[in-house]
Amino acid sequence: MDQPATRPANPCFSSGPCAKRPGWTLAALDGAMLGRSHRATEPKARLAEVIDRSRAVLGIPADWEVGIVPGSDTGAIEMALWSLLGPRAVDVLAFESFSEQWAADAVKHLRLPDVRVLSAPYGSLPDLAAIDPARDLVLAWNGTTSGARLRHLPPRGDGLVICDATSAAFAMALPWDGLDAVTWSWQKALGGEAAHGMIALSPRALGRLAEHQPAWPVPKVFRLASGGKINRGVFRGETINTPSMLCVEDALDGLRWAERIGGLPALIARSEANLAAVADWVARSDWAAFLAAPAVRSCTSICLRSAAPWFAALDRAGQFKASRRMAALLDAAGVAYDVASYRDAPPGLRIWGGATVETADIEALLPWLDWAHATVADELGVASERPVAVV
Numbered sequence: 001m002d003q004p005a006t007r008p009a010n011p012c013f014s015s016g017p018c019a020k021r022p023g024w025t026l027a028a029l030d031g032a033m034l035g036r037s038h039r040a041t042e043p044k045a046r047l048a049e050v051i052d053r054s055r056a057v058l059g060i061p062a063d064w065e066v067g068i069v070p071g072s073d074t075g076a077i078e079m080a081l082w083s084l085l086g087p088r089a090v091d092v093l094a095f096e097s098f099s100e101q102w103a104a105d106a107v108k109h110l111r112l113p114d115v116r117v118l119s120a121p122y123g124s125l126p127d128l129a130a131i132d133p134a135r136d137l138v139l140a141w142n143g144t145t146s147g148a149r150l151r152h153l154p155p156r157g158d159g160l161v162i163c164d165a166t167s168a169a170f171a172m173a174l175p176w177d178g179l180d181a182v183t184w185s186w187q188k189a190l191g192g193e194a195a196h197g198m199i200a201l202s203p204r205a206l207g208r209l210a211e212h213q214p215a216w217p218v219p220k221v222f223r224l225a226s227g228g229k230i231n232r233g234v235f236r237g238e239t240i241n242t243p244s245m246l247c248v249e250d251a252l253d254g255l256r257w258a259e260r261i262g263g264l265p266a267l268i269a270r271s272e273a274n275l276a277a278v279a280d281w282v283a284r285s286d287w288a289a290f291l292a293a294p295a296v297r298s299c300t301s302i303c304l305r306s307a308a309p310w311f312a313a314l315d316r317a318g319q320f321k322a323s324r325r326m327a328a329l330l331d332a333a334g335v336a337y338d339v340a341s342y343r344d345a346p347p348g349l350r351i352w353g354g355a356t357v358e359t360a361d362i363e364a365l366l367p368w369l370d371w372a373h374a375t376v377a378d379e380l381g382v383a384s385e386r387p388v389a390v391v
Contacts, residue, residue: 001374007335008361008368014338015144015167015301017187017194019356021257024191032249038242046248047237053255054198057263058169061176066200067234070221070241073166074098076183076197079222080162081105084181084208085136086215088159089114093126093139096146097344098164102138110216122146122346123291123303133157141168145342147303147350148292153178160205167300170258171271171354180205186247189267189300190254191356193247199224206230258355267355268299274353274362275299281366287311287373291348298353303341305348306373310382319347322380326372335368 012019033043051066060066069076085106092103094117103117116135118126123146131137136159142149144167153161153175160180168174170189174182180202186192201209209225221240224231234240258267275297282288282304291303306312311319327340327349341348349369353362 001371001378003333003371004364004367006364006367008364010358010361011335011337011365013336013351013357013361013365015188015342015350015352016185018189018191018352018354020191021254021356022358024253028253029246029249033245036245038239038245043245043248044237046245046252047239047243050248050251050255051198051235051237053252053259055200057255057258057267058174058200059176059264060182060200061202063203064176064200065206065232065235066198067224068237068239068243069197069199069234070195070239070243072187072195072197073164073183073185074197075221076185076199077102077162077164077166078105079197079199079224080181080183080205081110081138082214082216082218082222083224084160084162084205084212085110085112085138087136087208087212089116089132089135091116091118091131091135091137091159093118093120093131093137095120095125095148096122096140096143097342098144099138099140100344102140102164106138120148123148123293123296125150125296128152128154133159135159137161138164140164140166141174142166142172142298142300143292144301145303145345145350146291147298147301148296149298151296160208167298167354170264170267171300172268173264176202180208186251186254189271189354189356190251190258191354192251192254193244196243196247196251254356270355270357270359271299271353273359274357275302277359277362278302278304278351278353278366281363285370288369291346300352300354302351302353303345303348304351304369305346308373308377310377310380316347322376323347323349325376325379326369329372329375330368333368336365 036043094100094103106115120126162181166184169184182200187194287308289307330336
């Protein structure tokens with residue numbers, strides 16, 4: 001099969017760090033407070049501006065606290081788990097790689113006495129009706145490695161709801177009235193740089209933070225409270241560790257872009273348009289299928305698999321090798337970088353569809369996926385056959 005004539009203008013489809021916003025250049029960083037202490041007045045004001053603009057774009061309630069924390073989303077969610085869990089029994093929704101890690105935290109590392117792990121295979125969600133609202137709940141709103149997302153939660157109870165929203169924030173509507181601790185990172189939906197996380201806490205979570213003394217030592221980088229006193233400075237731009245002021249300037253650029261194009265509704269519309277473009281192509285494809293069913297399908301981490309008979313006939317190692325070969329072909333052609341499925345996920349491809357990705361680039365990429373799939377089939381010496389349609 002010949003290579004397609006049209007190429008994506010931007011070949012960056014990684015699921016993190018993600019594509020920069022359209023039109024981004026290094027000039028966006030010209031105002032960065034380089035060589036300055038993050039504790040000085042002007043740099044600290046920049047950090048506070050990230051907090052304020054994030055709150056405004058996401059629609060975070062006024063009585064919540066929002067802070068910048070170390071370690072990207074992983075650091076932010078670990079901070080929430082290590083600081084807030086303990087007083088109640090816990091349910092954890094585990095349906096992809098990272099939510100499985102949060103379950104492991106609760107069971108193996110914090111060794112909580114009463115944890116229920118509600119699991120589901122990649123591409124599916126656990127039974128939400130099984131959630132006990134009297135227990136604390138830990139979840140990922142969007143499965144970054146599985147392409148499955150939540151759209152709602154059962155009515156809340158007395159337990160706290162801790163939500164990893166790193167590939168959902170700025171691309172999906174989050175039900176703030178049903179959540180208590182929400183985390184994300186700069187490197188996802190707005191295309192920021194890595195290593196910085198954010199955490200938003202409801203009044204209920206802040207109450208738990210002030211009243212609860214964890215039974216385990218809390219490392220300094222996770223410490224939001226000490227001796228019953230909340231470290232309020234974190235929510236005013238006084239970060240626990242030293243942030244990169246270059247990354248701060250980049251985060252502000254992404255937030256200002258989001259505001260210019262129409263805020264959260266525009267971000268959601270752009271991401272949903274990217275998913276729709278892929279869905280239209282899958283419906284016509286003789287080999288491509290989504291990993292997730294339509295009702296739970298993510299508009300950011302779009303996970304695809306091959307439904308071709310020759311691919312299904314391969315063992316798992318062979319399927320991984322074939323899908324990695326497809327990703328390598330796309331990389332070598334300079335049309336798509338970093339699109340192999342996550343190492344723990346089923347073999348396939350993962351295309352980031354967040355708002356910083358142009359739908360025109362998604363549409364230009366899709367024929368290249370056909371080319372890569374056909375090329376691997378030819379290399380394996382198998383004939384292309386039309387499978388039963390699975391979308």
